[in-house]
Amino acid sequence: MIPSWQTGIVTKVEQATPNTRRYWIQLPEAEKFDFKPGQFVTLDLPIHEQRNKRWRSYSIASMPDGSNVIELVIVALDGGVGSNYIFNEVKEGHQFTLRGPQGVFVMPEIIDRDLYMICTGTGIAPFRSMAHYIKTHNIPHKDIHLIFGTRTSKDLLYHDEMKELEKTLPGFTYHATLSREEWQGRTGYVHDIYEQLSAAKNPAYFMLCGWRAMTDEARDRILKHGYTSKDVHVEIYG
Numbered sequence: 001m002i003p004s005w006q007t008g009i010v011t012k013v014e015q016a017t018p019n020t021r022r023y024w025i026q027l028p029e030a031e032k033f034d035f036k037p038g039q040f041v042t043l044d045l046p047i048h049e050q051r052n053k054r055w056r057s058y059s060i061a062s063m064p065d066g067s068n069v070i071e072l073v074i075v076a077l078d079g080g081v082g083s084n085y086i087f088n089e090v091k092e093g094h095q096f097t098l099r100g101p102q103g104v105f106v107m108p109e110i111i112d113r114d115l116y117m118i119c120t121g122t123g124i125a126p127f128r129s130m131a132h133y134i135k136t137h138n139i140p141h142k143d144i145h146l147i148f149g150t151r152t153s154k155d156l157l158y159h160d161e162m163k164e165l166e167k168t169l170p171g172f173t174y175h176a177t178l179s180r181e182e183w184q185g186r187t188g189y190v191h192d193i194y195e196q197l198s199a200a201k202n203p204a205y206f207m208l209c210g211w212r213a214m215t216d217e218a219r220d221r222i223l224k225h226g227y228t229s230k231d232v233h234v235e236i237y238g
């Protein structure tokens with residue numbers, strides 16, 4: 001069932017990277033906003049006359065914590081109508097019309113295989129929610145690899161937080177890679193990393209999130225390594 005539209009009030013906005021902002025949104029019509037880590041909400045933005053062309057979806061970057069506040073992380077795209085509306089018009093106190101939670105990009109019920117979370121840019125959002133949820137609720141799991149690609153170090157969302165999580169969530173490894181900057185860490189695209197890590201062919205789940213060029217390529221490569229489409233779950237941003 002599709003959830004009904006409700007009001008969301010922006011309680012805080014924070015610049016996260018040069019072109020990305022974090023938005024905390026309170027849902028006053030619900031005492032508690034329940035969702036599964038990995039799900040998204042849809043915003044109805046006043047940007048087009050035709051209603052469904054105004055809708056933009058955003059993964060929930062926070063974990064369900066019994067409150068009615070969620071966090072979204074949104075990148076301003078060149079020429080992007082919705083994201084630029086949000087960047088230009090949405091400040092603290094702004095009221096959105098939104099609906100959710102929606103989506104089936106959620107963790108396996110039982111994490112009985114290694115879990116690869118592969119993402120670029122704001123595609124880290126659902127994985128941040130999942131990783132914190134696994135830690136907070138002591139969800140049994142095998143190894144978890146968060147493989148995160150951005151262009152430069154300035155674009156690395158939640159970088160310190162993920163490095164910290166490596167110390168506190170057993171079995172969790174954070175692999176950040178930059179495609180357009182030399183730094184002390186890895187360089188290049190995300191693909192080499194999971195290909196090397198999964199070369200041993202341990203049973204694994206692969207979850208991919210981001211723009212289609214990355215998710216299509218990752219899916220093809222993973223299937224060529226002998227995994228099946230049942231092992232690969234994809235959330236495509238556009």
Ligand SMILES: Cc1cc2nc3c(=O)[nH]c(=O)nc-3n(C[C@H](O)[C@H](O)[C@H](O)COP(=O)(O)OP(=O)(O)OC[C@H]3O[C@@H](n4cnc5c(N)ncnc54)[C@H](O)[C@@H]3O)c2cc1C
Pocket residue numbers: 040056057058059060073074075076077078079080081082083084103122123125211212213235236237238
């Ligand atoms: C389930 C779901 C969850 C999403 N979660 C998030 C999220 O957490 N954070 C977030 O920032 N966005 C997220 N998106 C994308 C978001 O819904 C919008 O599509 C995005 O904000 C662009 O909207 P816009 O109106 O600015 O761009 P539009 O005016 O709609 O135009 C954008 C066009 O440019 C293309 N495009 C733009 N930039 C890129 C790029 N870097 N790579 C490839 N193609 C590109 C898009 O495919 C699209 O055709 C999600 C999308 C889905 C479906």
